[in-house]
Amino acid sequence: MSLTAIGAAIAAFTGIGAGIGISLATAKATDAVARQPEADGKIMRLLILGCALAEATAIYGFVVAIMIILFS
Amino acid sequence: MLSISLINILFTVINILILLFFVKKFLFGKIDEIIKKRQEEVDEATVAADKATAEARAIKKEYEKKIELADEEKEQILSDIKKLGYEEYERIVMDARKTGDKIVKEARQNARAEAEKERELHADELKDMVIDAAAKIAATKHSSEDDSLLYDKFINEARANNG
Amino acid sequence: MKEMLNELLMADKTLIHVPFGNGFFDIYKSVVVSWIVLAILIVMIVALTSNLKVHNISKRQAAVESAVLWIRGVVGELLGEEAIGYAPYIVTVLIFIAFSNMIGLIGLVPPTMDLNVTLALSLMSIVLVELAGIIKKGPKKWLKSFTEPMAVITFMNVLELFIRPLSLCMRLFGNILGATVIMELIKHVVPIILPAALSIYFDIFDGCIQAYVFCFLTSLYIKEAVE
Numbered sequence: 001m002s003l004t005a006i007g008a009a010i011a012a013f014t015g016i017g018a019g020i021g022i023s024l025a026t027a028k029a030t031d032a033v034a035r036q037p038e039a040d041g042k043i044m045r046l047l048i049l050g051c052a053l054a055e056a057t058a059i060y061g062f063v064v065a066i067m068i069i070l071f072s
Numbered sequence: 073m074l075s076i077s078l079i080n081i082l083f084t085v086i087n088i089l090i091l092l093f094f095v096k097k098f099l100f101g102k103i104d105e106i107i108k109k110r111q112e113e114v115d116e117a118t119v120a121a122d123k124a125t126a127e128a129r130a131i132k133k134e135y136e137k138k139i140e141l142a143d144e145e146k147e148q149i150l151s152d153i154k155k156l157g158y159e160e161y162e163r164i165v166m167d168a169r170k171t172g173d174k175i176v177k178e179a180r181q182n183a184r185a186e187a188e189k190e191r192e193l194h195a196d197e198l199k200d201m202v203i204d205a206a207a208k209i210a211a212t213k214h215s216s217e218d219d220s221l222l223y224d225k226f227i228n229e230a231r232a233n234n235g
Numbered sequence: 236m237k238e239m240l241n242e243l244l245m246a247d248k249t250l251i252h253v254p255f256g257n258g259f260f261d262i263y264k265s266v267v268v269s270w271i272v273l274a275i276l277i278v279m280i281v282a283l284t285s286n287l288k289v290h291n292i293s294k295r296q297a298a299v300e301s302a303v304l305w306i307r308g309v310v311g312e313l314l315g316e317e318a319i320g321y322a323p324y325i326v327t328v329l330i331f332i333a334f335s336n337m338i339g340l341i342g343l344v345p346p347t348m349d350l351n352v353t354l355a356l357s358l359m360s361i362v363l364v365e366l367a368g369i370i371k372k373g374p375k376k377w378l379k380s381f382t383e384p385m386a387v388i389t390f391m392n393v394l395e396l397f398i399r400p401l402s403l404c405m406r407l408f409g410n411i412l413g414a415t416v417i418m419e420l421i422k423h424v425v426p427i428i429l430p431a432a433l434s435i436y437f438d439i440f441d442g443c444i445q446a447y448v449f450c451f452l453t454s455l456y457i458k459e460a461v462e
Binding site: 084096 | 262
């Protein structure tokens with residue numbers, strides 16, 4: 001049981017990458033909107049796309065963690 | 073949790089296709105139809121408005137032309153009337169002149185006839201006087217002094233008569 | 236903890252058991268819930284689009300018209316001019332996923348929490364993407380497009396064919412699963428007030444964002460395929 005808990009915790013570390021990725025994307029998007037406020041629709045779309053892609057890694061880690069807990 | 077069943081995937085696909093049918097047929101189809109109808113109506117109205125404007129412009133032009141014609145006609149009529157009036161005036165004046173001439177002529181003729189008559193009257197008187205004088209002379213024996221006196225008297229008498 | 240997860244995730248998904256076919260024809264709970272979603276959506280669509288008039292429109296019709304035009308504008312912007320014909324499909328998927336994610340509000344389990352539903356959606360998406368490419372380019376050019384920009388990358392391009400739907404499927408599935416699990420955990424810890432507030436984020440906001448992301452990626456792939 002304790003080992004599965006550690007495994008799940010390690011799988012949950014994928015959240016770090018997703019957090020860094022999303023924060024970088026948001027920072028750049030804020031920059032871009034500050035520079036070109038008229039393009040905020042396009043920037044918003046790209047930001048959502050980037051966030052979704054970056055978030056996917058965290059989701060994969062989460063699914064793996066749940067699977068480790070359930071199928072150990 | 074991760075079990076996969078083909079029949080359920082198939083059901084989901086069918087579900088999505090049914091929903092797609094409804095979205096396409098009802099949501100988009102009906103709204104599009106309404107919007108298209110409205111667009112058509114707007115187009116028709118625009119065309120009708122254009123037509124009406126063109127018609128109105130044509131009618132305006134026609135009226136302008138008519139008004140121009142009427143102006144000309146007015147001028148024509150005015151000039152005609154003026155001409156007519158001049159003619160009338162001429163005629164009246166001519167008539168008046170003619171009448172005046174005639175009256176003058178008549179008056180002159182009358183005057184002449186009057187003068188003639190008077191002269192005849194005088195001549196008659198003169199004749200009578202001459203005859204009278206001649207008779208007086210013939211009736212009395214007299215001298216040449218008497219004669220000349222008589223003549224003088226006669227001439228004076230005639231002058232007095234003549235005025 | 237594990238019991239709760241077991242109860243939530245490992246429960247038997249079969250709702251309608253078909254006696255023959257050795258369980259092959261069993262209908263899962265997620266499909267039944269998606270039928271309910273479908274029924275709600277169809278009733279809404281038919282009710283909203285009934286009695287439409289050209290003039291003297293009611294407030295309802297004005298709202299429906301502007302909503303339809305708006306959603307079509309959003310999707311059309313994503314798809315681009317060339318692929319505008321695929322807008323109805325994208326809109327269908329959008330409203331289906333959005334309503335499926337939000338069905339948790341009335342106490343049902345969202346159908347998108349089942350892998351079969353998201354797998355079906357992503358399979359349809361990838362089939363549509365490739366079909367769009369074939370229709371636009373013709374089969375020969377479509378096959379040739381795998382070797383672009385160079386022949387070495389062909390393997391990666393073919394691999395992408397499987398990665399894309401898997402990524403779409405797992406993203407949606409994982410997001411909804413994660414949201415539901417976190418909601419269950421929070422309900423376990425604080426049974427009142429807090430779950431109601433968080434359900435606004437997880438059920439409505441996250442659900443709509445995930446639906447938008449799914450459609451966004453699908454339309455991006457379609458746009459790429461028809462270029």
